[in-house]
Structures are given as C-alpha cells and as structure tokens.
Amino acid sequence: MNPNLLVKVAVGVVLAVVAMLVVVRCSRDEAASVAGVPTVGGEALSPETAAALGIEGDTPDDTVRTLIASVREMNERLARIETANVSLREDNARLRDMRRSVVAEVSRELAGEAARLREENRGVVADARDEVSGLKAEIERLVRDTPFAAAAAPEREVATGTVWLPPLEAESAGAGLLPWGSGPGGALPIAPEDEETPPVRPVYTIPKNATLVGARAFTALIGRVPVGEDARVTDPYFFKLLIGRDNLAANGHEIPELAYAVASGEAIGDWTLGCVSGDVTSLTFVFADGRVVTVPEPRDVTTGSGATRALRLGGLSDDFGNPCVAGKRITNAASYLSL
Incomplete structure (x- = not known):
C-alpha cells in the first residue's frame, strides 16, 4: 500500500x-x-x-x-x-x-x-x-x-641432312630393310633379354607379426559365406583400409617422408559366428613427394595349376583383438533356391 x-x-x-x-x-x-x-x-x-x-x-x-x-x-x-x-x-x-x-x-x-x-x-x-x-x-x-630457358640453354649443334629412324615393324635382329649401319648413326644397341635388374635393397621394413592399429576402413566389410562341397568362396569381396604414418615404424625409427599407406584384401564371412574375417593381400605406401610403392609387386602370383592366388600379408581384427569382425547376417537363400 x-x-x-x-x-x-x-x-x-x-x-x-x-x-x-x-x-x-x-x-x-x-x-x-x-x-x-x-x-x-x-x-x-x-x-x-x-x-x-x-x-x-x-x-x-x-x-x-x-x-x-x-x-x-x-x-x-x-x-x-x-x-x-x-x-x-x-x-x-x-x-x-x-x-x-x-x-x-x-x-x-x-x-x-x-x-x-x-x-x-x-x-x-x-x-x-x-x-x-x-x-x-x-x-x-x-x-x-x-x-x-631458350636463352639459358647451352648452344647445341643442329643436325642437318637426313636422320635415320628405324621402322616400328623392323626386326631387332636378323634381316632388316637396310644393311647394318645404313643410317647416319647406325642402329641403337638393344639390351640383352637376360640382363638382370639390380635388386632392391630394403631400408625400412615392417617386421613379421607387427600390429598396425587405428586403421580406417575405406569400404564396408562384406564377406560371402562359403557353401557347397568345396566350402570355398570363388569370388570374394575386396576391402580397403587407410593406415596412418605413425603406425609404420619399428624400434623407434620413423619412415621419412611417408604420408600414409593403403591396405587391400579379401573378406570371407562366417554364418555360424556372424562375423567377417579379412586377409590383407597388398600394401601401397604413398610418400610425401608423390612416390608410390606397392608390396608385393602388382603381378599375379600363380600356383602350380595356373590359377591366380593372392599372397596373404596379414589379417584383420577388431578393437578387442577378435580376428573375426562381428556384423549382420544377410541371406539370399530364398531367392537362390526359388530359381
């Protein structure tokens, strides 16, 4: 109030x-x-x-x-x-x-x-x-x-007259269209086929049984389940992983100028356990200067029967160390059996 x-x-x-x-x-x-x-x-x-x-x-x-x-x-x-x-x-x-x-x-x-x-x-x-x-x-x-560049380049003699270029279909040895040495400078020497390339000396290696942690999947893990008498997967799905440079070192030594590595392999499913296991078959190392090195070399590894076989470099596991990554079961048995 x-x-x-x-x-x-x-x-x-x-x-x-x-x-x-x-x-x-x-x-x-x-x-x-x-x-x-x-x-x-x-x-x-x-x-x-x-x-x-x-x-x-x-x-x-x-x-x-x-x-x-x-x-x-x-x-x-x-x-x-x-x-x-x-x-x-x-x-x-x-x-x-x-x-x-x-x-x-x-x-x-x-x-x-x-x-x-x-x-x-x-x-x-x-x-x-x-x-x-x-x-x-x-x-x-x-x-x-x-x-x-033209002004800075050293002076060179300009070739005059006719310059001999061997035809593409000419034989490297044996009879040719012209006798040996018909050209101005003669035929170029050919390297022998049995000449061995110098072996590559490894400097930084990843020891056997090494564990690379913290990899990130590029693709989903899809594993086909083996069925039939042979119980083999003839056409497995592939996968890719990205591995950081911090993992690619051993004994305290770092690999210089390494940006990252890409791992690829094949995945196989297990219906009973409901998981997918993966085999790493190749590793591609990408360096900071643009160089790319693939291990093993990009060529087929054949067995005695002539079938291609991928070399197994390692396997996958989850964060808890399980060699089979748990997933979801998806089956097409109904549509397959109805055909």
Missing part, C-alpha cells in the same frame, strides 16, 4: 475516534458502568463495536487514556514508516547513480577496446599488404632477372 494513503487513512480513523470520545465525554450519562457502554448521538454502542474499539468494560477515562496511547503508538509507527521511506528513497537514488556510473564505465571500456581492435586490425592489414607488395616486387625482379 502507498505510505501516503496509509497516513491519510490513519489520520481519518484517529479523528473519528476522537470525535466519538468527545461526544461520549460530553454525554450526561457519566455514571455508566461496565454494562453501560458509551453512547454516540444518544445511541449506546453495541458490545461488538465496543470490543472492536478495545473499550469494552472501561470507564470513559480509561477509554480516553487507551485511545491516547493508541494514537501515540500509531504516530510513532507512522514516523518509523516515514523514516524508512526516506531511507528507501535515498537508497534507490544511490543505486540509480551507481547503475549510471557502471553503464558509463562499461561503455567507455567497450569503446576503448573497439578502438584498440580497429587500430590493431589496421596494422595487421597494412603489414599484410606490405608483405604482399614485397612478394610481388620480388617475383617481378626474379622474372625480370631470370633468363628464358
């Missing part, structure tokens, strides 16, 4: 009570007893009204003293309320001033930080432009100072 309205109501109540007491005081019935309740305007107050005013059973003097004490207490209470209101108004004014001060300080800080960032960005952009300009000038200088 508004304190001013409360003060007005309290003053009105006090004036009404005082007027009633004056009327009661001036009443001729001064000998009213406990049963004789003070009257107002010739009418006796009801017991309920007297009880509400707190003067039930009191003499007029007692009633006046009680009302005076009540008025004094009410005045003191109103004074305390007024004092509290003044204090609250002062606190509100102080808080408003404090809020204005905080908002102004934050605004100044934000403006200063924004200005600093703008200046810093201008400096960075200016430095970048200067660096780009310097690089352009350096490139132009290099282009201007570097001679062209």
